[in-house]
Amino acid sequence: MCSDAVDTEGDLAQEHEALLQFVYMAPVGLVQARTDGEIVMINPVAAQLMMPLSHDGGLSNLFTALVDIAPDLRSRLAAFAAPQGMVCDGVHLPAPGGARGERRLYSFSLIKLDDNCIMAMLQDVSWQAQRERLLRHQESWLNAILTGVTDYALINLDARGCVTEWNESIGRVTGHGHDVVGRSLAVFYPEDAITPERVQDRLHEAEHNGWSLDDGWRQRADGKRFWGSAMIAPQRALAGDSQFAAAMAANADAAETGYCLIVRDMSGQRDAAQEARHAAVCDHLTGMGNRRAFFDAAETELRRWQRLPRPLSLVLIDADHFKNINDTHGHPVGDEVLRHIARVMGATFRQIDVVARIGGEEFAALLPSADAQSAQRVAERLRATFEAHPAPTAAGPVRCTVSIGVATVDESTSSVEALLKRADEALYAAKHNGRNRVCGPAAALAEPG
Amino acid sequence: MNNFMVAQRFEDAAAADKALDLTLDYVLTLRMRPVKVQLRLLAGRSAERRFVLVNRKP
Numbered sequence: 001m002c003s004d005a006v007d008t009e010g011d012l013a014q015e016h017e018a019l020l021q022f023v024y025m026a027p028v029g030l031v032q033a034r035t036d037g038e039i040v041m042i043n044p045v046a047a048q049l050m051m052p053l054s055h056d057g058g059l060s061n062l063f064t065a066l067v068d069i070a071p072d073l074r075s076r077l078a079a080f081a082a083p084q085g086m087v088c089d090g091v092h093l094p095a096p097g098g099a100r101g102e103r104r105l106y107s108f109s110l111i112k113l114d115d116n117c118i119m120a121m122l123q124d125v126s127w128q129a130q131r132e133r134l135l136r137h138q139e140s141w142l143n144a145i146l147t148g149v150t151d152y153a154l155i156n157l158d159a160r161g162c163v164t165e166w167n168e169s170i171g172r173v174t175g176h177g178h179d180v181v182g183r184s185l186a187v188f189y190p191e192d193a194i195t196p197e198r199v200q201d202r203l204h205e206a207e208h209n210g211w212s213l214d215d216g217w218r219q220r221a222d223g224k225r226f227w228g229s230a231m232i233a234p235q236r237a238l239a240g241d242s243q244f245a246a247a248m249a250a251n252a253d254a255a256e257t258g259y260c261l262i263v264r265d266m267s268g269q270r271d272a273a274q275e276a277r278h279a280a281v282c283d284h285l286t287g288m289g290n291r292r293a294f295f296d297a298a299e300t301e302l303r304r305w306q307r308l309p310r311p312l313s314l315v316l317i318d319a320d321h322f323k324n325i326n327d328t329h330g331h332p333v334g335d336e337v338l339r340h341i342a343r344v345m346g347a348t349f350r351q352i353d354v355v356a357r358i359g360g361e362e363f364a365a366l367l368p369s370a371d372a373q374s375a376q377r378v379a380e381r382l383r384a385t386f387e388a389h390p391a392p393t394a395a396g397p398v399r400c401t402v403s404i405g406v407a408t409v410d411e412s413t414s415s416v417e418a419l420l421k422r423a424d425e426a427l428y429a430a431k432h433n434g435r436n437r438v439c440g441p442a443a444a445l446a447e448p449g
Numbered sequence: 450m451n452n453f454m455v456a457q458r459f460e461d462a463a464a465a466d467k468a469l470d471l472t473l474d475y476v477l478t479l480r481m482r483p484v485k486v487q488l489r490l491l492a493g494r495s496a497e498r499r500f501v502l503v504n505r506k507p
Binding site: 020023024039040041042043044046047051052054056057058059060 | 454473474475476477478480481482483485
């Protein structure tokens with residue numbers, strides 16, 4: 001009997017250990033606390049999520065630790081009259097996040113177990129929230145399509161992204177005839193707005209996310225441009241969802257994977273929502289992309305590179321002696337020079353390139369499918385343009401040269417910041433060597449001392 | 450510790466090619482109990498190993 005008791009005790013201890021490990025390893029943050037907030041137990045995920053919020057470096061009290069993101073927690077619990085139950089369930093709390101200070105989103109639940117004991121669940125849902133936003137975007141986009149039935153083209157694509165058949169909607173929206181069959185979907189874009197690599201990226205993203213959406217210039221068969229939206233979706237993901245999808249899928253060979261492309265003519269649809277979006281991603285002064293838009297786009301490009309390496313270069317541009325221009329002619333003239341720089345950049349780079357103003361007089365362009373040589377060539381052309389053409393301003397023509405640093409993505413490029421840093425080193429070399437010049441990574445390395 | 454408060458400090462020091470010697474307050478979760486500690490992070494400029502010293506406060 002005695003040995004039985006010992007065994008049972010041993011079993012219990014083992015069970016305890018297993019239970020502890022189960023809670024310890026749970027991929028969500030769990031906290032048990034007293035009703036005054038004092039933490040009794042906490043698992044590592046909860047500690048990891050809460051430590052950055054703690055002011056005193058401690059985690060002794062739940063309410064104190066979360067005071068920045070949920071200041072009303074204590075009073076919420078106090079107002080909760082029932083002896084037990086859910087005080088809050090999956091509330092989304094924006095929190096300051098990682099090393100670069102980007103916002104995170106936590107999901108937070110609080111359960112009252114009894115008069116002395118509460119339990120909290122904490123989870124980082126930033127990624128899910130982003131995905132949800134994308135889905136809402138998709139939904140509103142589909143709604144928009146289905147209500148404005150005269151202005152979209154439905155196009156069936158094969159697995160390589162080539163048009164498989166002609167229909168009237170293609171003729172109506174794009175002006176293309178039967179000869180469009182067999183050609184890549186790039187035929188609907190202006191020449192400099194897409195590359196073969198980008199076509200493959202879009203197909204891959206459609207496969208991966210269920211859809212891929214982009215707004216921008218589209219081109220009709222006669223060369224005229226229109227502002228349009230294009231959505232690509234894998235056909236099998238849509239099949240059976242609705243009559244609309246079924247109709248599109250009906251013609252497809254069931255055995256072969258293909259895609260649907262929907263091109264929507266958005267001309268003249270500059271509604272408030274679109275303008276608000278424009279304001280969020282555009283630099284107010286120059287109308288080009290802003291820093292945030294640049295980082296968003298650059299991160300997408302870098303992810304694409306990591307999936308499938310191909311040339312990708314960054315050109316970093318800084319106006320020479322810009323402070324002198326401001327000091328000599330005043331800020332309004334300085335602003336005109338900046339707008340001039342934006343215009344010249346807009347005319348020099350392709351539409352597929354991501355151009356942005358990322359600092360006071362600092363600009364960046366990210367060039368997909370461009371290796372170091374071609375990036376340096378474009379940069380040199382840009383530099384020469386600024387040297388030859390002064391900016392037209394109210395104070396007369398103002399000459400403003402630029403220094404340019406070029407960097408190209410390779411295996412060692414771990415982040416957008418790292419790429420920017422390399423371009424910045426090249427830019428520094430260009431400045432150091434007398435300005436009004438282009439430097440690549442080699443120059444930055446050769447830089448003495 | 451795989452977060453920006455600890456791991457990132459090592460990464461930042463490595464990226465800046467600097468040695469690291471930093472002490473900070475932290476909480477470990479030993480068997481689910483929050484335990485207040487001090488961490489000392491040490492890394493040489495090109496040393497292969499990095500060190501985390503844990504000081505359990507009285």
